[in-house]
Structures are given as C-alpha cells and as structure tokens.
Amino acid sequence: MDRYATVSQAADRPVSGLELDNRQLLGVREAGLQRRVSGFAARRWQDHFVSLNDGAILVDTNARALHFWSGDGQTYKIYPTSVPLTEDMTRRGRTSIVRKRVGPDWRPTPNMLKRDPSLPAYVGPGPQNPLGTHALYLSWQYYRIHGTNDTRKIGRRASNGCIGLYNEDIAELFDRATVGMQVLVV
Structure with missing residues (x-):
C-alpha cells in the first residue's frame, strides 16, 4: 500500500x-x-553513495521514481517510473550499468513464460517492443532500466522486474548515463 x-x-x-x-x-x-508538495521527494546522493564517480542512479520503488546525479554533481534529475508488480519480483541492492542499447530487442524471461505461455518468443525493435526505444542493461540478469510502449504503466506496479520510464525520459537518461555507472534500487 x-x-x-x-x-x-x-x-x-x-x-x-x-x-x-x-x-x-x-x-x-x-x-x-x-x-x-510534488509527486516526488528530492534526495541527496550522499545519503546513498560514497561518491559520484561516474554518476549515480537511485531507484525508489516505493515512490516509483528514479533519481539521477551526474558525475560532477551538477545535474540532478527525477523521473517517474513503473516498478515490479510484486515484492518477489523486486530486486533491491547495488548494481551497475553494463550495457546501453538504442532500439533494444525483447525476449520474455523463463519466469515470464511460466506465468504467461502465450507471450511471443521475440519482439524486435519498434513500437510494439515492451522495452521501448532505449535500454540500460544492469549487472543483474534480466534486469533493465528501459522505456515502454505502454505509458499507462508509469507510476504503477506494472513490470516483471524492470524499471520502466517514458520513452522521452529514457532517451534523456540514456544520453547522460554511462557504462559502469552505479545503480542502487531501494
């Protein structure tokens, strides 16, 4: 709740x-x-990270918000997100961005196929792709920060584990984020 x-x-x-x-x-x-006062409470990076190094991302699953800080500390952004449907689908802790991809392709995970065997085996880049226009791949298998083809999901518990953003927001974050950037999901 x-x-x-x-x-x-x-x-x-x-x-x-x-x-x-x-x-x-x-x-x-x-x-x-x-x-x-607004939909999101601002956060201080110092409360979550030892340093900014190459920048940092904090995902607050309760507030359904992603916080971004640039490596120089000059840029701070907050983006609304979708979060996993249930607690057992929600992974928390420290990870990092290991890959970035414009026009990602999508394959359902084994657990997604167990829950819904009617899912397509593959969706290529384009407007029907559940990952939207851009994806940031995390060091955790199957977990990503990505866009969405269904904007109704933003602000809700609606994903199978990933963090979803509006396509225009993930495009902006994609340009700012770097491979190796630290990510904390709380």
Missing part, C-alpha cells in the same frame, strides 16, 4: 480544484499518509 499522498499545485497561478484546505490535509494525515 502506498504511504504517500501526492499533492500538486500550480506554480504561477492557482488552478481550481488542486488546492488542499486544512480539512483535506487532516484527512490525509488521519489516513496515515505523508504529504508531499
């Missing part, structure tokens, strides 16, 4: 229906939820 209430407000002018009054905020607190 999510423990956060997302509260968005317009930056330059009020938008009708988006403001929360004190009664609504009290209801959020009584429900045991924490209030965030």
Whole structure:
C-alpha cells in the first residue's frame, strides 16, 4: 500500500480544484499518509553513495521514481517510473550499468513464460517492443532500466522486474548515463 499522498499545485497561478484546505490535509494525515508538495521527494546522493564517480542512479520503488546525479554533481534529475508488480519480483541492492542499447530487442524471461505461455518468443525493435526505444542493461540478469510502449504503466506496479520510464525520459537518461555507472534500487 502506498504511504504517500501526492499533492500538486500550480506554480504561477492557482488552478481550481488542486488546492488542499486544512480539512483535506487532516484527512490525509488521519489516513496515515505523508504529504508531499510534488509527486516526488528530492534526495541527496550522499545519503546513498560514497561518491559520484561516474554518476549515480537511485531507484525508489516505493515512490516509483528514479533519481539521477551526474558525475560532477551538477545535474540532478527525477523521473517517474513503473516498478515490479510484486515484492518477489523486486530486486533491491547495488548494481551497475553494463550495457546501453538504442532500439533494444525483447525476449520474455523463463519466469515470464511460466506465468504467461502465450507471450511471443521475440519482439524486435519498434513500437510494439515492451522495452521501448532505449535500454540500460544492469549487472543483474534480466534486469533493465528501459522505456515502454505502454505509458499507462508509469507510476504503477506494472513490470516483471524492470524499471520502466517514458520513452522521452529514457532517451534523456540514456544520453547522460554511462557504462559502469552505479545503480542502487531501494
């Protein structure tokens, strides 16, 4: 169960229906939820990594957000993600990017085929590819940070283990990320 209430407000002018009054905020607190001013809470890289070296990626599966820091510490980005469907599909810990690919091809994992034998054996690059337009391959077998051909998945528990991003976000991250970059999934 999510423990956060997302509260968005317009930056330059009020938008009708988006403001929360004190009664609504009290209801959020009584429900045991924490209030965030935006959809994502900013993070400090120092809380998760010893150094930035070639940059760092933190994937927060609870918040469904990916945090990126450049190696020089000058660039910090947050991207909304999809995360694995269940806890047992979720791998946590430290890994790294071992390969990058534009136009990845896709094959279901053995476990995916057990759950759904009707899956195609192979999907080449293109609009029907579940990995979207770009993929960052992690040192863990079968795990990737990639785009998606189904944008409804972003912000949800919807993947078979990978971290999914909008295609425009993975394209931007792909250009910034390097092979060897440290990744932490929490």
